[in-house]
Amino acid sequence: MANAATHDHHDHHDHHAPQGFFQRWVMSTNHKDIGTLYLVFALLMFFIGGAFAMVIRAELFKPGMQLVQPYFFNEMTTMHALVMIFGAIMPSFVGLANWMIPLMVGAPDMALPRMNNLSFWIMPFAFLLLLSTLFMPGGGPAGGWTMYPPLSLQGESIAYVVFAVHLMGISSIMGAINIIATILNMRAPGMDLLKMPVFVWSWLITAFLLIAVMPVLAGAVTMLLTDKYFHTNFFNAAGGGDPVLYQHIFWFFGHPEVYIMILPAFGIISEIIPTFARKPIFGYKAMVFAIASIAFLSFIVWAHHMFAVGLPMGAEIFFMYATMLIAVPTGVKVFNWVSTMWGGSMTFETPMLFSIAFVILFTIGGFSGLMLALAPADFQYHDTYFVVAHFHYVLVTGAAFSIMAAAYYWLPKWSGHMYSETWGKIHFWSSVISVNVLFFPQHFLGLAGMPRRIPDYNVAFANFNMISSIGGFWFGASQLIFLGVIVHCVWFSKKKAADRSWEGAKGLEWTVPSPAPHHTFDVPPVIHDDELAHGNTDH
């Protein structure tokens, strides 16, 4: 494939990163630098959100209240969720999109580079606003990340939270517009839609989800704000409003939101498994179609979060059937990953290990999801630790593991160095064992009758909570290894990465030098079908 060397009839500043820290990192309009900013920000938030989780697990270590007041405990559960969702998982996916999509479709940069700078720099301020509430006299938000009224309206910090959510929403929508514009307009000649890597497809679909639902969230929280300060009665029963209305609006955003946090992961895994299996992805078109179907279905299943609010039976049946349907395309994806491995020639470098763990553990999260979809059984599971176990299997061993896999997979391309494989594997095994010690017992706690979001519990729940807490501290500590591996790779690793860092790696990003130069693809690359990660799809 044509090596996309920079060529020399442009002005000199095209070839180099801007001089000076401020110029380069604050004023940046370069997709790679902004991608790095997103990833660094997400990593910071991952540790902040993780610190909140450590407070939760420490308080739950044994029965009785030892460390924090119940109200502060609720602040911790709420903040942990908000920070992890909006601060860690979503921005790291956007960072990966920024870094990789232009490289994967043969574009010189994102379509709207200055908006790209703005969409990143809004976020630190949004989180400053959100996190500052913890130091205010009334305390931070403590009504759960779902902010159900009337409880959330009792909080003193609701205005700060609402404005922070608005800012995050604006940032996400701008990011999504940028990604769609880049994918639809900036592809190199010959990079047809059905030749794009699955990761690019997954982000194209995710971006449409974001644009569709972030305004819905903005609407819902704005209604909260007017209920609190302008005497409207959207959700106030005494004034003719309906608290359940909020839940419908929130989950119309909230369910697609959970797919926003997993579809890019499907894309990442679909890049990594073929690389290390040395075999193109099985059923490329089916994979793309499955992502699209899951995205469509995500819009018509929101009320499965509300089976216990007393919906009419017809509604419960509809939402139950629609939810169960999601198992079909999700199953297709899992079967296709397994088939990609079948007949391959596999090696097990760290990104592959994380991807395999993703497939297994995400599937376990999918199983508990199927069980939760059954409305009558959900009358027992709902709002218990069974649900906590379910969505952590999906979001930690799913989304977060895929991001770690992606970080190991593309670190050589980003930094120009190979990370330490030994420490990568230590990080993997430590994480994968501890995460199961952390979350698997929570299934048992939920089934035995422990509600979620409680700071203290009956002594019957003591043993599994202690095991879960030990797993939690262990998992948290394991992530320091991750930090160490990244720091070592970027600044201290002596091992230079080749352009094609992995033997089986295919796709345009591996045709540019490692580290990827500040500007790539000034001349559109030539696309060869057999160089694509998913092989020739014409047959």
Added chain:
Amino acid sequence: MTSGGIGRRLVSAWTAGVVLALSGGAAMANPEPDQLNMTKGAAEWSPYGMHMVALWVCVVIGIVVFGAMFVAMFRFRKSRGAVAEKWTHSTKLEIVWTVIPVIILIFLAKLATGGLTTFADTTNSEMTIKVTGYQWKWRYDYVEYKGKPVDRVGFMSKLEESSDRTRQLRSNLDPEKIQVDGYKTYLLDVDKPLVVPVGVKIRFIIVGGDVIHSWWVPALGWKMDAIPGIANAAWTKLKEPGVYRGQCAELCGQDHGFMPIVVKAVPKAEFEQWLATQQDEAKVQQAAQTAQANPATAPQG
């Protein structure tokens, strides 16, 4: 040690966990130490059977899919000299693994729809109790029993005192010591339980007094949200006398974790006697209140 081998061992540990989950803990109605599975419950309607079917379906699919993965990881590894094959799709296979899950889902959907229809039917109940959730206690009002309205029987039910003292931050009191009849009831006991008869279909009307709560007693097989401005309905018919414990299941503020529910199920005759005493007490109280409210009227009248 190869990575595939370690992975395999992990999965067998999970399988062992699941098998354990299925064998133990089903007989008890209240949470027991190290309980792994949902209880069968004490009521006529229970989602336990469906839960077990769904669980086994997941276990079997899991064994097949993960099994295939581990075979692939063992057979098709470069270190064993495997050479990558060229095929990238198979329409026949893809049809098979779309159709089989659909059939399984139709089976599960049929089962769940049946469960839902039964649960939604609150007609033909012989008794009505209104449950109101407040921050952070429950109110129970007996509305009607066997077609007759019940006169002013209602009370608040909140966390009993020893648990309340123990749960204060750094109280240094031992939660293990709080026991009723040998059962450790820390945070699962109230000052005044809800008393209900066995073998009677009871309809619950559930509402929220301030914020949203959720009334959940696992042994009854369901939870139902208590929402301000909305009256939700659910029913139960308990099979055996006993004390069934639960908690609020919807985040409702700082003391959400300290809002237990206790349902005491007694034989019908005993219940009727209890209800009569309560009604008498209510009458006496009402008389006393009337007298207090108008102390001057009687002598002058």
